[in-house]
Amino acid sequence: MNPIEELKHEFTEITRLNYIRALLGWDEQVNLPHGAFEGRAMQNALMSKIVHKKLISDKLGKLIKKAEKLTDLNLIDAATLREAKRAYELEVKLPTELVEEIAKTASLGHSKWVEARKKDDFSIFQPLLEKMIGLQIEVASKLETHPDPYSTLIDLYEPGATNDWIANIFNESRPKLIKIIKKLDSSSDKPDFSILTQKWSSDEQWKFSIEVIKKLNFDLEHGRQDKSAHPFTTSLSSTDTRITTRINEDFFSTCLFGTIHECGHGLYQMGFMEKIHDTIIADGCSMGIHESQSRMWENMVGRSKEFWKFWYPKLEKRFPKNLKRKSMEDFYRSINTVQPSLIRVDADEVTYGMHVILRFEMEKDIIEGKVQVGELPELWNDKMEELLGVTPPSDADGVLQDVHWSSGYFGYFPTYFLGNLYGAQIYRDALKKNPSLPEEYQNGNFSNLLTYLRENVHQYGKIYPANELIKRITGEDLNPNYFIEYIEKKFYPIYGF
Amino acid sequence: MNPIEELKHEFTEITRLNYIRALLGWDEQVNLPHGAFEGRAMQNALMSKIVHKKLISDKLGKLIKKAEKLTDLNLIDAATLREAKRAYELEVKLPTELVEEIAKTASLGHSKWVEARKKDDFSIFQPLLEKMIGLQIEVASKLETHPDPYSTLIDLYEPGATNDWIANIFNESRPKLIKIIKKLDSSSDKPDFSILTQKWSSDEQWKFSIEVIKKLNFDLEHGRQDKSAHPFTTSLSSTDTRITTRINEDFFSTCLFGTIHECGHGLYQMGFMEKIHDTIIADGCSMGIHESQSRMWENMVGRSKEFWKFWYPKLEKRFPKNLKRKSMEDFYRSINTVQPSLIRVDADEVTYGMHVILRFEMEKDIIEGKVQVGELPELWNDKMEELLGVTPPSDADGVLQDVHWSSGYFGYFPTYFLGNLYGAQIYRDALKKNPSLPEEYQNGNFSNLLTYLRENVHQYGKIYPANELIKRITGEDLNPNYFIEYIEKKFYPIYGF
Numbered sequence: 001m002n003p004i005e006e007l008k009h010e011f012t013e014i015t016r017l018n019y020i021r022a023l024l025g026w027d028e029q030v031n032l033p034h035g036a037f038e039g040r041a042m043q044n045a046l047m048s049k050i051v052h053k054k055l056i057s058d059k060l061g062k063l064i065k066k067a068e069k070l071t072d073l074n075l076i077d078a079a080t081l082r083e084a085k086r087a088y089e090l091e092v093k094l095p096t097e098l099v100e101e102i103a104k105t106a107s108l109g110h111s112k113w114v115e116a117r118k119k120d121d122f123s124i125f126q127p128l129l130e131k132m133i134g135l136q137i138e139v140a141s142k143l144e145t146h147p148d149p150y151s152t153l154i155d156l157y158e159p160g161a162t163n164d165w166i167a168n169i170f171n172e173s174r175p176k177l178i179k180i181i182k183k184l185d186s187s188s189d190k191p192d193f194s195i196l197t198q199k200w201s202s203d204e205q206w207k208f209s210i211e212v213i214k215k216l217n218f219d220l221e222h223g224r225q226d227k228s229a230h231p232f233t234t235s236l237s238s239t240d241t242r243i244t245t246r247i248n249e250d251f252f253s254t255c256l257f258g259t260i261h262e263c264g265h266g267l268y269q270m271g272f273m274e275k276i277h278d279t280i281i282a283d284g285c286s287m288g289i290h291e292s293q294s295r296m297w298e299n300m301v302g303r304s305k306e307f308w309k310f311w312y313p314k315l316e317k318r319f320p321k322n323l324k325r326k327s328m329e330d331f332y333r334s335i336n337t338v339q340p341s342l343i344r345v346d347a348d349e350v351t352y353g354m355h356v357i358l359r360f361e362m363e364k365d366i367i368e369g370k371v372q373v374g375e376l377p378e379l380w381n382d383k384m385e386e387l388l389g390v391t392p393p394s395d396a397d398g399v400l401q402d403v404h405w406s407s408g409y410f411g412y413f414p415t416y417f418l419g420n421l422y423g424a425q426i427y428r429d430a431l432k433k434n435p436s437l438p439e440e441y442q443n444g445n446f447s448n449l450l451t452y453l454r455e456n457v458h459q460y461g462k463i464y465p466a467n468e469l470i471k472r473i474t475g476e477d478l479n480p481n482y483f484i485e486y487i488e489k490k491f492y493p494i495y496g497f
Numbered sequence: 498m499n500p501i502e503e504l505k506h507e508f509t510e511i512t513r514l515n516y517i518r519a520l521l522g523w524d525e526q527v528n529l530p531h532g533a534f535e536g537r538a539m540q541n542a543l544m545s546k547i548v549h550k551k552l553i554s555d556k557l558g559k560l561i562k563k564a565e566k567l568t569d570l571n572l573i574d575a576a577t578l579r580e581a582k583r584a585y586e587l588e589v590k591l592p593t594e595l596v597e598e599i600a601k602t603a604s605l606g607h608s609k610w611v612e613a614r615k616k617d618d619f620s621i622f623q624p625l626l627e628k629m630i631g632l633q634i635e636v637a638s639k640l641e642t643h644p645d646p647y648s649t650l651i652d653l654y655e656p657g658a659t660n661d662w663i664a665n666i667f668n669e670s671r672p673k674l675i676k677i678i679k680k681l682d683s684s685s686d687k688p689d690f691s692i693l694t695q696k697w698s699s700d701e702q703w704k705f706s707i708e709v710i711k712k713l714n715f716d717l718e719h720g721r722q723d724k725s726a727h728p729f730t731t732s733l734s735s736t737d738t739r740i741t742t743r744i745n746e747d748f749f750s751t752c753l754f755g756t757i758h759e760c761g762h763g764l765y766q767m768g769f770m771e772k773i774h775d776t777i778i779a780d781g782c783s784m785g786i787h788e789s790q791s792r793m794w795e796n797m798v799g800r801s802k803e804f805w806k807f808w809y810p811k812l813e814k815r816f817p818k819n820l821k822r823k824s825m826e827d828f829y830r831s832i833n834t835v836q837p838s839l840i841r842v843d844a845d846e847v848t849y850g851m852h853v854i855l856r857f858e859m860e861k862d863i864i865e866g867k868v869q870v871g872e873l874p875e876l877w878n879d880k881m882e883e884l885l886g887v888t889p890p891s892d893a894d895g896v897l898q899d900v901h902w903s904s905g906y907f908g909y910f911p912t913y914f915l916g917n918l919y920g921a922q923i924y925r926d927a928l929k930k931n932p933s934l935p936e937e938y939q940n941g942n943f944s945n946l947l948t949y950l951r952e953n954v955h956q957y958g959k960i961y962p963a964n965e966l967i968k969r970i971t972g973e974d975l976n977p978n979y980f981i982e983y984i985e986k987k988f989y990p991i992y993g994f
Contacts, residue, residue: 016543019536020517023524032737035718039516039734039775046513050547221532237536240529278536 003066004077007084010063011280014054014087019278021047022234026242029228052099055091064088076276079463083280086159093142102135106407113406120396122377129405130373133366136410140367150367153411157287158418160465163364166414169421170357173480177353178387180487184338184350189496191333195326196252204318205247209259212311216297216446218243218263219270231258233265233294238277241269253335257298264297265290267450271458281462287412289466291419292426293453299349299420300427300486301449306438308332336494340388342397349420350487354387356417359402363410422470424483426457429474500563501574504581507560508777511551511584516775518544519731523739526725549596552588561585573773576960580777583656590639599632603904610903617893619874626902627870630863633907637864647864650908654784655915657962660861663911666918667854670977674850675884677984681835681847686993688830692823693749701815702744706756709808713794713943715740715760716767728755730762730791735774738766750832754795761794762787764947768955778959784909786963788916789923790950796846796917797924797983798946803935805829833991837885839894846917847984851884853914856899860907919967921980923954926971 001009024047028040054060067081109128116125140149143156151162206227213225228244235241243262248254268290272282284290301307312328323331338348344355362379365371371379380399385391392398404412430452431437437449456473470478498506521544525537551557564578606625613622637646640653648659703724710722725741732738740759745751765787769779781787798804809825820828835845841852859876862868868876877896882888889895901909927949928934934946953970967975 013543016540020521020540020544023520024517027520027524027733031721033717033719033721035716036734036737039736042775043513043517043734046510047517219532220530222530224528224530236524237533237540239536240533278539 002070003063004070004073004081007060007063007067008080008279010054010060011080011084011087012278014051015278015280015282016237017047017051017054019235019237019240021051023236026234026236029230029232030226030244052091052096055088060084060088061092075463076281079281079461080279083462087280090143090156094139095142098135098138098142102132102139102408105132105135109406109408110403113400113403117396117400120394120400122395122400125400125406126373129376132405132408133373133410136408137367137369148368150364150411153367154414155411157409157412158415158466159286160467161286161288161414161418166360166418167364169478169480170353170360170414170417173353173417173421173484174357174387176484177350177487180484180491181338181340181351181354181388183497184491184495185340187495187497191337191494192330193334193337193339195322195331195334197250198252198322199249200252200319200322202247202249205249205252205255208315208318209245209255211314212256213243213259213263215444216260216263216267216301217450218266222270223266225259225262231262233262233269235269235282238272238282241266257302257335260302261294261298264294267297267453268293268458271450271454272461273459276461276463283462285460285462285464285469286466287415288418288422289457289469291416292422293457295419296423296427300423301441301446303335303349304438304441304490305332306441308335309442310444333494336491338491338495340390342384342390342392343401350491351388353417353420353483356413358383358387359413360417363413367410418478421478421480421483422466424486425470425474425479426453428482428486429456500560501567501570501578504557504560504564505577505776507551507557508577508581508584509775511548512775512777512779513734514544514548514551516732516734516737518548520733523731523733526727526729527723527741549588549593552585557581557585558589572960573778576778576958577776580959584777587640587653591636592639595632595635595639599629599636599905602629602632606903606905607900610897610900614893614897617891617897619892619897622897622903623870626873629902629905630870630907633905634864634866645865647861647908650864651911652908654906654909655912655963656783657964658783658785658911658915663857663915664861666975666977667850667857667911667914670850670914670918670981671854671884673981674847674984677981677988678835678837678848678851678885680994681988681992682837684992684994688834688991689827690831690834690836692819692828692831694747695749695819696746697749697816697819699744699746702746702749702752705812705815706742706752708811709753710740710756710760712941713757713760713764713798714947715763719767720763722756722759728759730759730766732766732779735769735779738763754799754832757799758791758795761791764794764950765790765955768947768951769958770956773958773960780959782957782959782961782966783963784912785915785919786954786966788913789919790954792916793920793924793950797920798938798943800832800846801935801938801987802829803938806939807941830991833988835988835992837887839881839887839889840898847988848885850914850917850980853910855880855884856910857914860910864907915975918975918977918980919963921983922967922971922976923950925979925983926953 021044024040024044028037032040064081064085068085073081105128109125109132112125112128116122136153137149140152143152145152145155146162148163151164154161154163154166210225214220218225222239223241223243226242226244227246229246231243231245233241233243243259243266245255245259245262268284276282284293308328308331312331315331316323336348338350340351340354341347344352347355358380362371362376362383366373366376377395377399380395381391384398404410430449434448434452440446440448457469460469464472467477470476518541521537521541525534529537561578561582565582570578602625606622606629609625610622613619633650634646637649640649642649642652643659645660648661651658651660651663707722711717715722719736720738720740723739723741724743726743728740728742730738730740740756740763742752742756742759765781773779781790805825805828809828812828813820833845835847837848837851838844841849841856844852855877859868859873859880863870863873874892874896877892878888881895901907927946931945931949937943937945954966957966961969964974967973
């Protein structure tokens with residue numbers, strides 16, 4: 001057999017084992033009885049071990065070497081080889097003890113982080129965070145994908161991206177966003193946010209969310225929506241993609257926009273070309289591109305006026321009391337309230353990027369050893385003041401708010417903002433090629449945007465790296481100005497400018 | 498390391514892999530989107546392959562040989578070795594091609610069976626059934642656990658049981674049951690079955706079923722109930738046991754008694770001593786003993802008068818319209834209606850055994866080649882007339898009603914009736930040792946029966962084989978007369994004798 005075919009065969013098994021691990025994880029978050037976590041942890045560990053053994057096998061190493069000698073690989077085979085090598089090297093370059101140490105530290109770190117956040121006491125988390133940072137620096141030095149360690153970590157989530165490239169992009173956006181935020185803040189005609197903080201029946205919220213994803217062409221023959229504490233998207237095979245949401249009776253946005261966000265991730269996962277189903281390249285090409293899909297559907301579509309021209313009458317029927325004496329325009333403005341705030345996950349489209357920039361800049365200094373862990377709380381608060389003009393009253397609402405660092409995810413945060421930027425650039429192209437899209441939303445037709453995304457993004461999975469993909473689609477590299485343009489065009493009118 | 502300890506370690510991994518397979522299966526029946534079956538099938542096959550490889554490994558064979566040389570094994574170690582050897586031999590004695598051929602035939606056979614049943618045309622299923630019978634005869638000849646092939650197949654589900662032993666027991670019960678059925682049928686004061694066939698709200702049925710299992714001490718911290726097309730019980734670890742039920746709006750018994758039945762299985766699975774958790778002996782000791790638990794809770798408890806003295810007022814509150822002008826006594830009698838009928842799964846406690854005896858007698862002749870597959874429909878109808886005095890109007894309601902044969906389950910049916918017999922004998926002992934049990938049910942206390950079952954049955958898992966277990970508990974071998982006694986004592990008064 002051709003070494004590429006053999007490699008594909010091996011990785012199809014590995015991919016299937018990873019789908020099974022995904023089922024263990026999905027079930028853990030959606031169904032697992034409280035007393036069953038320990039047993040599940042042992043099953044997770046066993047499956048990790050089986051996958052690890054398959055990945056580090058000599059057989060795989062030899063196959064990759066043989067395959068690398070082949071020339072004229074087609075697109076799919078080349079991507080397969082690239083991703084196979086990436087997965088193999090990640091596994092062989094990291095000593096098992098290091099991986100185990102990270103897993104242990106993450107597990108203990110998570111519980112310490114929960115405790116520290118609860119008691120609003122950073123010092124409880126500090127020793128574990130210090131240890132985790134040390135381990136992540138070690139990971140970077142073992143992998144050495146890039147000369148600087150932070151870029152190596154970023155590369156784990158956004159293949160090919162580097163610290164410098166991201167810094168350039170973020171630095172360009174930063175002053176522009178600050179200017180916009182200040183201008184919006186100066187408006188004398190702000191939206192009425194309180195519309196969203198009435199009592200919203202859980203049951204009706206759930207039903208509405210299902211109604212919406214059906215219309216957005218989330219395929220319930222090949223997926224489902226459930227509830228979990230933290231919304232997420234996972235694929236249990238290339239024909240089984242599941243999203244979750246959570247419901248807050250006191251705040252409308254949590255459920256619906258969470259649903260649309262995950263639906264955006266889900267549509268990506270559902271759209272890989274059949275030829276690559278259940279292979280190593282049946283996945284999003286980078287976290288940033290994945291996030292572009294979720295944010296596009298959530299914000300550019302789901303928070304657009306045209307979207308609500310279709311949905312508002314249906315929402316009124318479900319919640320007649322909540323929306324009595326409110327207009328569609330009131331509602332549209334309320335879901336687009338811009339407000340510097342403390343918590344990233346609750347931030348609006350405009351201020352969101354600042355939360356990410358803060359983390360990106362801090363992470364770089366942390367991984368390069370330029371700041372001590374003990375200084376982080378103060379540094380965080382200073383940066384919040386600088387970027388958003390607010391100072392967290394407590395570390396719980398500051399440096400302790402995110403779970404990521406406790407799990408060792410350094411380099412992950414920047415992909416969130418990259419997602420917004422990729423999203424704006426791709427959406428601009430979609431509108432250029434299909435100017436009638438927003439009009440179609442008004443009539444409840446969302447399939448042409450999906451068709452565009454399927455054709456240009458989804459079908460390819462990991463075939464093209466992010467930088468190639470964006471250039472193929474839009475003819476240029478990632479350009480953060482499209483996001484700024486989008487923000488200005490949308491939010492100035494909302495705020496009466 | 499001691500070979501027994503090594504064996505335990507190996508089988509703990511195998512057990513965990515089997516739990517993961519159980520999750521794949523549970524999810525398939527409870528959650529899987531319609532378009533995702535193919536992908537799941539590939540995952541099932543992959544996990545089977547991984548377990549198969551582990552089971553047939555030389556390492557395991559050698560460990561078993563070494564362990565067999567050890568003397569003075571304690572109970573747990575002896576049972577571990579026995580079950581390890583059983584699992585190993587089952588895997589090595591059956592050629593992979595045979596196992597694959599059975600899987601393929603079962604898969605195709607199932608679809609042909611569905612079609613044949615739908616079109617009421619046995620000839621569609623006949624060729625596949627013939628093939629499956631041939632394969633099962635081959636299985637028996639490879640395993641040769643007993644001199645006669647049908648006993649070898651029975652042994653797969655009821656270890657240690659043989660055709661002759663079961664035939665003796667069934668032959669003793671058969672005329673007695675026929676006598677009882679005839680007597681009940683002659684009554685002029687029969688229950689009003691129509692109470693159960695009103696419209697029963699799905700939602701209230703579901704809530705009531707949850708209320709009941711909570712009271713029966715089904716531990717929702719270590720388990721859950723969901724809905725599926727066919728009710729079943731499965732463990733995803735020794736601390737995660739899940740049951741399912743189905744709801745029929747037009748028939749009350751389906752959901753509640755299905756729930757209590759599976760709850761009985763579930764309580765067994767939840768009750769293994771902690772020392773054997775997640776090991777190869779953390780399972781029911783035989784299908785018959787397992788069924789004794791489900792049938793005991795379903796019928797001896799759940800269809801008892803004392804049970805309803807507690808629950809009927811609660812049921813009245815949930816279904817005031819359905820139970821208006823009905824008494825607890827009316828209801829109690831209706832759920833204990835005895836009626837010769839065509840379909841096994843819908844049969845009452847009294848006639849149920851006859852359905853099983855029919856299948857047992859036919860299976861023996863089939864496996865011994867004494868009847869041709871083409872003769873089965875007629876033979877079925879003749880036996881139904883002989884045993885229950887009814888003749889199926891169609892093969893769909895006759896020989897085609899059960900899924901088992903299409904899957905190759907020959908030797909499984911007798912365990913259903915054995916379950917009733919074991920159940921009656923164990924329950925008699927429980928009442929002898931705890932005469933106040935029924936009185937306790939009236940007060941909503943079901944924990945003393947569970948304590949008794951935990952102590953005498955559940956905790957041991959597979960430590961004792963069924964024949965040893967029943968003797969340890971009741972001081973004698975399985976004695977079918979206790980079931981007959983129980984039936985007479987319960988049903989004669991209901992029918993006014």
